[in-house]
Amino acid sequence: MTTAQHPLPSGFGAASTAEEVIKGINLTGKVAVVTGGYSGIGLETARVLRSAGAEVVVPARDLERAQDALKDVPGAEVEYMDLLDPASIDAFAEKFLASGRPLHILVNSAGIMATPLTRDARGYETQFATNHLGHFQLVKRLWPALVAADGARVVSVSSRGIRFGDVDFDDLHFEHRTYEPFLAYGQSKTANALFAVELDRRGRTEGIRAFSVHPGTIIDTNLAKHLPAEAFRAAGAVDAEGRTVRDPSRQLKTIPQGAATSVWCATSARLAGMGGVYCENCDVSPLVSAEEEAAWRAGAETPGVLPYAVDPEAAARLWEVSERLLTR
Structure with missing residues (x-):
């Protein structure tokens, strides 16, 4: 059964840090792959997992930048991969599988946000292709290593951006509807959450559990580089003086x-035997009811996940659609 969407509680909270979450956990002998592990919360996730003893592999499109960012994370491995290039995802996975190592932790942290309309070589809208489809392909290709771990966890970094949009199965790539950057972002983040639901259902009998997370609003990363300064002020993320x-x-x-919930989902013993849930503030999020939705949308203080982002039928449909998209 999929774990219910309600807090445990975990003992941690919104202010907990990744280092606090992993304190006392020994990951020696474990192997982790962290996409986006050379920037923002991905870098912090990679650093903390490595500090606990895990072997950490960071796939990166810009090898030089990644190696420079990880210079203070001794032993972290950097390999080439571009989430918009299916051949490079296959090559990365093949090289990892050839190493014979099991994969205990996969954190899908890489992503783009509210970008202008662009398409990849297949014609796919790039936020959906990067944030969801590239990670979907990566998980599929690394499946044997996840099974070999005999207790793997996959963490998909979603967002409260799920509120901007559900997955539009009739027009995933904005070929017929007007493109809006945040609508596309919301679709991709909802896809991240749905992916964890179906991945957990398919993987649990082989020891693979999956989670999606909302890390919070962290403006000092490259994720929000396409947003104007006014957007940060409107969100209350900067004050009138720009601080x-x-x-x-x-x-x-x-x-x-921001990295704490990803690390908690990847390592906490409290989550043993659990999965398929959306998490935030280092805990499982409650489901937002129809009566609560207006208030939830109006502010960021109340945790929660919209039902459409964890709907099992939509999750199963997304998996099937994603498989077809990989064959085109």
Whole structure:
């Protein structure tokens, strides 16, 4: 059975950091792959997993930049991969599988946000192709290594951006509807959450459990580079003087706080035997009811996930559609 969407509680909270979450956990002998592991919360996730003893592999499109960013993470491995290039995903996976190592932790942290309309070589809208489809292909190709771990966890970094849009199965790539950057972002983040639901259903009998996470709003990363300054002020993320506002109770977090939920989902013994849920603030999120939705959308203080982002039927449909998209 899929784990119910309600808090445990975990003992941690919105202000917890990745280092606090992993304290006392020994990952010696474990292997982790962290996409986006050379920037923002991905870098912090990779650093903390490595500090706990895990072997950490970071796939990167820009090898030089990744190696420079990881210079203070001794032993971290960097390999080439571009989420918009299916051949490079296959090559990365093949090289990893050839190493014979099991894969205990896969954190899909790489992503883009609210970009202008662009398409990949297949004609796919790039936010959906990068944030969801590239990671979907990576998981499919690395499946034997996840099974070999005999207890793997896959963490998909989603977002409260799910509120901007459900998955439009009739027009995934904005070929017929007007393109709006945040609508496309919302679709891709909803896809991340749905992916975890179906991945967990398909993988649990082979020891693979999956989670999606909302890390919080962290403006000092490259993710929001396409957003104007006014957007940060409107969100309350910067004050009138342009200074960054930190308030975990409103999801306005530091990078260490933003990485905490990913690390918690990847390593916490509290989640043993669980999966298929959307998490935030280092805990399982409650389901937002129809009566609560307006209030939930109006502010970031109340945790929760919209039902369409964890709907099992939509998750199964997305998996099937994604498989077809990989064959085109």
